[in-house]
Amino acid sequence: MTASNLAPNSHSCSRFAAVIIVAVSSQRGMFITFEGLDGCGKSTQLERLGSNLRERGLDVTATREPGGTPAGEKIRQLLLDARTVSLDPYAELTLMFAARAQHLREVILPSLDEGKILLCDRFTDSSEAYQGGGRKLGSAIVLELHRLLCANLQPDLTILMDSDVATSVDRARRRNQAKAAPSADEGRFERENRSFFTRVHASYLEIAKREPQRVVVIDARGTPEQTHAKIVKLVNPKLESLSPSRRTLGVR
Numbered sequence: 148m149t150a151s152n153l154a155p156n157s158h159s160c161s162r163f164a165a166v167i168i169v170a171v172s173s174q175r176g177m178f179i180t181f182e183g184l185d186g187c188g189k190s191t192q193l194e195r196l197g198s199n200l201r202e203r204g205l206d207v208t209a210t211r212e213p214g215g216t217p218a219g220e221k222i223r224q225l226l227l228d229a230r231t232v233s234l235d236p237y238a239e240l241t242l243m244f245a246a247r248a249q250h251l252r253e254v255i256l257p258s259l260d261e262g263k264i265l266l267c268d269r270f271t272d273s274s275e276a277y278q279g280g281g282r283k284l285g286s287a288i289v290l291e292l293h294r295l296l297c298a299n300l301q302p303d304l305t306i307l308m309d310s311d312v313a314t315s316v317d318r319a320r321r322r323n324q325a326k327a328a329p330s331a332d333e334g335r336f337e338r339e340n341r342s343f344f345t346r347v348h349a350s351y352l353e354i355a356k357r358e359p360q361r362v363v364v365i366d367a368r369g370t371p372e373q374t375h376a377k378i379v380k381l382v383n384p385k386l387e388s389l390s391p392s393r394r395t396l397g398v399r
C-alpha cells in the first residue's frame with residue numbers, strides 16, 4: 148500500500164471499496180494508538196513504550212494527532228490554542244480530518260509500508276469521543292468521514308487509558324500552565340466543562356464496548372510505572388504477529 152493508491156480521485160464506489168481492502172490487508176507494520184482524556188498520561192506512556200521497544204531493537208515511529216506533519220501541526224495550533232474562539236463544531240471536526248488525511252498519507256501509511264511499529268498519540272477515536280460525544284455531533288458522521296477520507300484504516304491495537312475526568316483534566320491544566328511560551332498554548336479543550344468531558348469519557352467507553360478486539364481499556368489511575376507495566380504486558384503478545392526476524396528481537 149502506498150499513499151498514491153489512496154489518491155482522492157477514486158470515483159466509483161467499487162473502486163473505493165477495493166482500495167480500502169488493499170489498505171487494510173497489505174500493511175506490514177503495526178499501528179498502535181493511544182486514547183483517553185486530556186491529561187490521562189497518553190504522551191507519557193507513548194514515550195515510555197517507544198523507548199522500551201527501541202531498546203529491544205524494534206523500528207518505532209512516534210507521532211501524534213492532530214498534527215504529525217508540517218501542515219497538520221499548523222492545524223493543531225489553530226485547533227488547540229485557547230485563543231481560537233467560536234469555532235463551529237463541524238469546522239472543528241473537518242479540520243481534525245484535514246490534518247488526519249495529510250498525516251495518513253505522509254506518515255502513517257508510509258511507516259506501515261516500511262514495516263515500522265507506529266505509535267500514534269490520538270487517532271479517529273478522539274474525533275468520535277470529542278466531536279461526536281463531547282460536541283454532540285454523533286458517531287455516524289465521524290465514522291463516515293473516516294471511511295471516506297482515511298480508507299477506514301483501523302489500528303491493530305488501541306490503548307484506551309481510562310482515568311477520572313477531574314484528575315486528568317486537572318493534570319493537563321497544570322501541565323499547560325507550567326509551559327512558559329504562549330505560542331505553545333494547547334488549552335482550548337481544557338476550558339470545557341465537566342459535562343463535556345463526561346460525554347467524552349462515556350463515548351470512549353462505548354467505542355471500547357463496540358470494538359473489543361481492537362480497543363483495550365487500561366486503568367491509568369496508578370503511577371506511570373504501574374501503567375507502563377500494564378501496557379508492555381498488553382503489547383508483548385501483539386509483537387508475535389510481526390515478521391519472524393523482528394519478532395526474535397522484540398519479544399522477551
Ligand SMILES: Nc1ncnc2c1ncn2[C@@H]1O[C@H](COP(=O)(O)OP(=O)(O)OP(=O)(O)O)[C@@H](O)[C@H]1O
Nearest residue numbers: 184185186187188189190191318319322369370371
Ligand atoms: N500516572 C500518572 N500519575 C501522575 N501524573 C502523571 C501520570 N502520568 C502522567 N502524569 C503527568 O500528568 C501530566 C499529563 O500527562 P500527559 O501529558 O502524558 O497526558 P496526555 O494524556 O498526553 O495529555 P493531553 O491529552 O493533554 O496531551 C504530565 O504533567 C505528566 O507528567
Ligand SMILES: [Mg+2]
Nearest residue numbers: 189190191268
Ligand atoms: Mg499528550
